[in-house]
Amino acid sequence: MVHAVTGTLLLDHGAFLFSICHILRGNSLDPIPIARPVIGRDEIDAVTAVLESGMLASGSRVAELERSFADYCGAAHAVAVNNGTAALHAALMAAGIGHGDEVIVPAFTFYATASSVLMCGATPVFADVDEKTFNIDPRKISACITKKTKAVIGVHIFGQPFDIPAVQEICGRHKLILIEDAAQAHGASLNGKKVGSSGDLACFSFYATKNMSTGEGGMVTTGSKALNDRLRLVINHGQSEKYLHTCLGYNYRMTDMAAALGIVQLKKLDGFNEQRRKNAAYLNAHLSVNGLVTPVTPKGMQPVFHQYVIRLTDEFPMNRAAFMDYLKENGIGSAIHYPIPLPRQPVFGLKNDPDPCPVATRLAASVLSLPVHPSVDEKQLAYICDTINRVK
Ligand SMILES: Cc1ncc(COP(=O)(O)O)c(C=O)c1O
Structure with a gap:
């Protein structure tokens, strides 16, 4: 200054x-963007080598990424797919979810967590979330369970693991399948255990803005050989041998080009995540305006800050839209994850009166994501904090 x-x-x-x-x-x-993939010479070289090899489809690079990703998560198996939505759909299909079944999902997450349930012909049932962690509230799950409930999808939202032991206990008691939606949480851990190794299945996205990326891509991890085998059928036309289709399947395969990118990104993931945590710690320490609530990290949790999400209460001096305009005028990217709670998305056709998930509704109206990705440097963080702290 x-x-x-x-x-x-x-x-x-x-x-x-x-x-x-x-x-x-x-x-x-340049403005400070809300997200930016980090791609270096080694990623470019790895993809170029695949292009030069002539083997572009699913091959040795995919197999290598699957092995290293499974090892990274501490899971026995990993199956690569072409996006995170395909990962969720394939996981639900492998788990046998179909018409007439209900799957409990959090009310505050990205659309694909619930659309994948619709894709199976099943019904998503929305559980409200915790106001501080944004994650599914285990206390709200029991009330959603009916005779039709077959599974729970917990989302490690914004890179913060949900309360896995509490949700596991409920699933165990009611014999429900637990699926982790870890699309935003590669490398996050709870009580020393990485996400992707606790549920029956776990689903990741490697979309361009994720903590590690293959442009588009995804992965399903599981500890079960039987689920691994079913996943491989589902993602490859239900083909048990060449041109023999034994069940309904799709083409959800990843390419070797994407996998080559993923292999390099996975090696860098811990470094990216460490930088995100440092950036988040800086913002936590320096943001100081009445009514601006910084993210909460419960004990035992190591988040990976896919997003850095603040909440604006009534005491904040500006409304959210005006604040976003102010940030934009000052060259700071921001975004709302997510502006509409899932039960209010028209596609689900629900009546929301009285509101079954009031916390999700409040969060949708008050959250705002600020830049936290690894390319934001300390000068930019200082600028972001200074700009925000001047709000009156
Ligand atoms: C929580 C969550 N689940 C699922 C997905 C779907 O992943 P993809 O965009 O790779 O299909 C995303 C992607 O943004 C996500 O954030």
Whole structure:
């Protein structure tokens, strides 16, 4: 700030602000985006080698990524697919979910967690979430259980593991399948155990903005050989041998180009996650405006901050839309994850009166994600905090 002031005394107001932004954003005139994939020379070389090999479809790179990802998560098996939604659909199909079944999902998550249930002909039943962690509230699950309930999908939302032991206990008691939606949580852990190794199945996304990426891609992990075998049928046309289709399946296979990218990204994942945690710690320590609530990390949890999500209460000096405009004018990206709670999405055709998931509704109206990805440097973090702390 001080340097910016001394350097810009002769400028008019607009140029003065522009100059401050310029200096505090590290002499970069680009806005600070809400997400940015980190792709280096080694990713480019790995993909180029596949292109040069002529083997573009699913082959040795996919097999290598599956093995290393399973080992990374501490799971016995991993099956690579072409996106995270396919991972969820294939996991539900492998678990035998179909018409007439109900699957409990959190009310506050990305659409695909629940659309994958519809894709099986089953019905998603929404459980409300915890206001502080944004995660499925285990106390709300029991009330959603009926004779038709077959499974629970818990989401490690924004990279924070949900309360796995509590949800596992409920699933065990009611003989329900537990699926982890770990699309946003590669490498996160709870009580020293990585996500992806506790549920019957766990689903990951490698979409471009995720903590590790293959552009589009996904993975299902499982400890069960039987589920692994069924998954492999589901993702490959239900084909048990060439041109013999023994069950309904899809083409959900990953390409070797995507897998080559994933192999390099997986090696860098711990470093990316460490940087995200450092960035989040900086924001936690420096953001200070009445009514701005920073993320809460419960004891025993090691989150990976896929998103850094703040909540704005009534005491915050601006409404959320005006605040987002203010951030945009100052070159800071922000986003709402997610503006509509799932029970209110028209596709599910629910009547929400009285509101069955009031916490999810409140969160949808009050959350805001700020840049936390590994490319945000300390100067930019200082600029973000300074810009926000000036809000009155
Ligand atoms: C929680 C959650 N589940 C599932 C998905 C679906 O993954 P994909 O976009 O790779 O299909 C996403 C992707 O954003 C997600 O965030």
